[in-house]
Amino acid sequence: xxxxxxxxxxSDYQIKMAFIMPTMILLILMNIFPLLWSLxxxxxxxxxxxxxRPAKFIGVQNxxxxxxxxxxxxxxxxxxxFVVLAVIxxxxxxxxxxxxxxxxxxxxxxxxxxxxxxxxxxxxxxxxFWRFIFASDASGLVNYLLGPLFGGPIGWxxxxxxxxxxxxxxxxxxxxxxxxxxxxxxxxxIPKYLYExxxxxxxxxxxxxxxxxxxxxxxxxxxxxxxxTMDAFKMFDIVYVLTREGGPGIATETVSMNLYKLAFxxxxxxxxxxxxxxxxxxxxxxxxxxxxxxxxxxxEA
Amino acid sequence: MKKLACFFAILAFSVLxxxxxxxxAQEKLTIAWAQWDPANYLDxxxxxxxxxxxxxxxLVQISWSHxxxxxxxxxxxxxxxxxxxxxxxxxxxxxSVGGHYVDLTDWINENIDVDSIYATAMEAFAEYPKxxxxxxxxxxxxxxxxxxxxxxxxxxxxEKAAFKxxxxxxxxxxxxxxxxxxxxxxxxxxxxxYGVAPWYSKEYDGITxxxxxxxxxxxxxxxxxxxxxxxxxINSDDVVKALEYYKSLKAFSPPDAPNYYxxxxxxxxxxxxxxxxxxxFAFFPGVVSSDQNPNYYDKTGFFVxxxxxxxxxxxxxxxxxxxxxxxxNQEIAKQYLKWFMQKPVQEKWAQLGGFTPHEExxxxxxxxxxTPFNKAFAASFPYLQDFWAVPEYAELLxxxxxxxxxxxxxxxxxxxxxxxxxxKHEAIFEDAGYYD
Numbered sequence: 001x002x003x004x005x006x007x008x009x010x011s012d013y014q015i016k017m018a019f020i021m022p023t024m025i026l027l028i029l030m031n032i033f034p035l036l037w038s039l040x041x042x043x044x045x046x047x048x049x050x051x052x053r054p055a056k057f058i059g060v061q062n063x064x065x066x067x068x069x070x071x072x073x074x075x076x077x078x079x080x081x082f083v084v085l086a087v088i089x090x091x092x093x094x095x096x097x098x099x100x101x102x103x104x105x106x107x108x109x110x111x112x113x114x115x116x117x118x119x120x121x122x123x124x125x126x127x128x129f130w131r132f133i134f135a136s137d138a139s140g141l142v143n144y145l146l147g148p149l150f151g152g153p154i155g156w157x158x159x160x161x162x163x164x165x166x167x168x169x170x171x172x173x174x175x176x177x178x179x180x181x182x183x184x185x186x187x188x189x190i191p192k193y194l195y196e197x198x199x200x201x202x203x204x205x206x207x208x209x210x211x212x213x214x215x216x217x218x219x220x221x222x223x224x225x226x227x228x229t230m231d232a233f234k235m236f237d238i239v240y241v242l243t244r245e246g247g248p249g250i251a252t253e254t255v256s257m258n259l260y261k262l263a264f265x266x267x268x269x270x271x272x273x274x275x276x277x278x279x280x281x282x283x284x285x286x287x288x289x290x291x292x293x294x295x296x297x298x299x300e301a
Numbered sequence: 302m303k304k305l306a307c308f309f310a311i312l313a314f315s316v317l318x319x320x321x322x323x324x325x326a327q328e329k330l331t332i333a334w335a336q337w338d339p340a341n342y343l344d345x346x347x348x349x350x351x352x353x354x355x356x357x358x359x360l361v362q363i364s365w366s367h368x369x370x371x372x373x374x375x376x377x378x379x380x381x382x383x384x385x386x387x388x389x390x391x392x393x394x395x396x397s398v399g400g401h402y403v404d405l406t407d408w409i410n411e412n413i414d415v416d417s418i419y420a421t422a423m424e425a426f427a428e429y430p431k432x433x434x435x436x437x438x439x440x441x442x443x444x445x446x447x448x449x450x451x452x453x454x455x456x457x458x459x460e461k462a463a464f465k466x467x468x469x470x471x472x473x474x475x476x477x478x479x480x481x482x483x484x485x486x487x488x489x490x491x492x493x494x495y496g497v498a499p500w501y502s503k504e505y506d507g508i509t510x511x512x513x514x515x516x517x518x519x520x521x522x523x524x525x526x527x528x529x530x531x532x533x534x535i536n537s538d539d540v541v542k543a544l545e546y547y548k549s550l551k552a553f554s555p556p557d558a559p560n561y562y563x564x565x566x567x568x569x570x571x572x573x574x575x576x577x578x579x580x581x582f583a584f585f586p587g588v589v590s591s592d593q594n595p596n597y598y599d600k601t602g603f604f605v606x607x608x609x610x611x612x613x614x615x616x617x618x619x620x621x622x623x624x625x626x627x628x629x630n631q632e633i634a635k636q637y638l639k640w641f642m643q644k645p646v647q648e649k650w651a652q653l654g655g656f657t658p659h660e661e662x663x664x665x666x667x668x669x670x671x672t673p674f675n676k677a678f679a680a681s682f683p684y685l686q687d688f689w690a691v692p693e694y695a696e697l698l699x700x701x702x703x704x705x706x707x708x709x710x711x712x713x714x715x716x717x718x719x720x721x722x723x724x725k726h727e728a729i730f731e732d733a734g735y736y737d
Binding site: 047048049050051052135136137138139152153155157158159160244245246247248249250251261264265266267268 | 369370373374376377379395398399400401492502503504555556557558559560572574692693695696699703706707709710711712713
């Protein structure tokens with residue numbers, strides 16, 4: 001009887017479950033459980049470094065403290081400033097590069113690959129070598145070249161007024177190729193006959209760009225912007241390495257940098273969980289705005 | 302079906318072979334320490350322990366930037382990865398109260414001649430709470446903040462004459478912070494040479510280790526260690542003056558000085574950018590090595606951190622040896638600690654380049670004459686002081702790091718920053734129940 005059933009094999013349902021279950025179990029263990037556990041901890045006074053002191057329920061105190069702390073708002077402001085500056089710059093440069101590359105020329109493949117290289121590097125490596133490039137004396141390449149023009153070395157990582165610009169430059173160098181890649185995918189998907197029809201009508205370059213290129217590529221541009229905004233909001237690695245933990249002072253201290261200190265330096269686990277949730281809510285809200293706009297654009301298209 | 306059975310049999314056999322512990326496995330002790338020269342010396346020294354006992358010692362060197370995170374993450378995960386941790390003095394509070402370090406009080410009292418160890422070292426690296434007589438570690442590497450200087454500049458006749466003419470006294474290694482500033486000013490000749498490289502970095506404990514000794518020497522303090530009251534101590538007029546003094550040195554430092562900690566000051570010195578540099582004594586062996594410092598290895602002198610107008614205090618460096626509460630080899634770890642503290646082993650430790658906490662060895666002629674900087678190190682010993690070692694040290698440290706760095710870069714005045722630090726420190730102590 002048993003062998004007969006074995007020979008018949010598994011039912012469709014059993015096979016489906018066998019395929020789904022490993023993923024489901026992994027998802028629950030690696031994503032859902034930590035998410036729920038950290039939500040639970042965010043309502044407690046708890047330090048992971050003090051396992052012998054049990055978590056104490058304190059209601060929304062962690063959230064209230066964070067939301068009334070002017071320094072935390074300062075970190076959010078710094079992060080927002082970085083996100084706006086970096087994402088807009090990356091968008092302009094990335095889209096510009098895509099427009100330039102969206103034509104046939106010799107060595108196009110090689111040029112595209114070279115432009116994509118920064119994106120493939122580890123952010124820590126990028127932060128480290130830019131640290132040397134931005135060295136605040138003549139040993140830094142940028143100051144060696146620009147120092148004489150500005151009457152002395154520029155404090156790229158030591159001047160609080162300039163440090164954020166240095167972080168934006170590095171992030172832009174690294175991630176503009178991503179914008180370019182997505183834009184290029186969008187541009188190459190636009191049917192050629194639309195441009196040919198516009199040429200027959202003697203449409204200007206601007207007209208073609210405004211009424212053919214932009215509407216058709218914008219859904220993909222929005223997706224690229226969505227990814228970059230979410231990622232920029234979580235900026236950590238470059239700030240950690242390039243400006244040494246968000247310095248000078250707190251000039252480049254982003255929310256993620258502060259969250260890292262709260263969680264892994266101070267081991268203020270409960271408060272860190274609350275802060276992570278605030279960050280999550282903001283990112284989800286921002287993403288929703290993008291997605292709504294994306295749906296609108298798709299509808300129009 | 303046969304194939305399937307055969308496959309499972311092979312799989313089960315492989316798992317059995319992998320999972321079965323080797324019966325003749327050698328006993329092994331794993332020590333975690335930061336990646337630096339003293340760890341190499343200890344690695345060398347530990348070979349003697351292996352030769353004597355047959356116990357293998359694996360010294361895991363973790364880069365300084367990840368040292369604390371890696372060790373603490375292992376502790377939080379209750380990992381038995383490390384048997385012995387050679388950790389910073391500030392870690393004592395957190396790791397003893399948190400249950401990560403083994404309480405060694407009884408064992409030390411029975412097995413170690415505590416009187417042979419410098420009392421300052423025992424208090425800083427082993428005892429928590431201070432004065433309680435409860436021990437969680439044994440001092441391993443006792444370090445201090447010191448200075449190195451360019452003898453070719455200090456001994457040049459023309460420089461000496463010019464200095465005397467300008468300042469009215471002889472050019473010599475400074476004994477006070479006022480002299481240090483004069484000399485720093487004198488040698489500041491941008492863009493190729495600057496007077497001094499102090500620690501201003503926001504990273505980990507950089508600016509705190511550099512500035513706190515100035516603060517103490519100007520008559521300031523972090524707070525009352527009995528009541529934990531901070532207001533009126535860390536933001537007193539003395540500390541404001543000390544911080545303003547420390548900031549004034551920036552004018553005589555290279556442009557990238559706000560990022561300087563021990564690695565950067567050492568690099569600046571070796572590159573010939575500065576006449577004087579602040580650093581831990583533990584890094585000085587590299588300065589007198591012709592391989593690591595080809596330009597100035599034979600043109601370098603060393604001096605004790607200067608005194609201030611109201612006293613003389615020096616930041617303590619170095620680490621203590623603790624046993625992880627999650628180690629499965631605690632008895633072997635104790636055996637290693639006992640072996641390490643023996644006088645002949647301490648002598649060899651000092652001979653290899655380690656800074657011994659053993660009083661007799663430290664004061665011996667052999668040690669004092671072993672390197673050009675050992676005398677300055679031994680002379681620094683009576684003045685060593687430490688940061689708070691309470692479990693909340695990381696939060697206290699972060700407030701100091703940010704606040705003091707903000708003063709250096711001009712984002713805040715000394716008074717504003719110190720008032721902020723005082724407020725934050727009291728909030729941290731309040732939160733932790735120190736005022737209950």
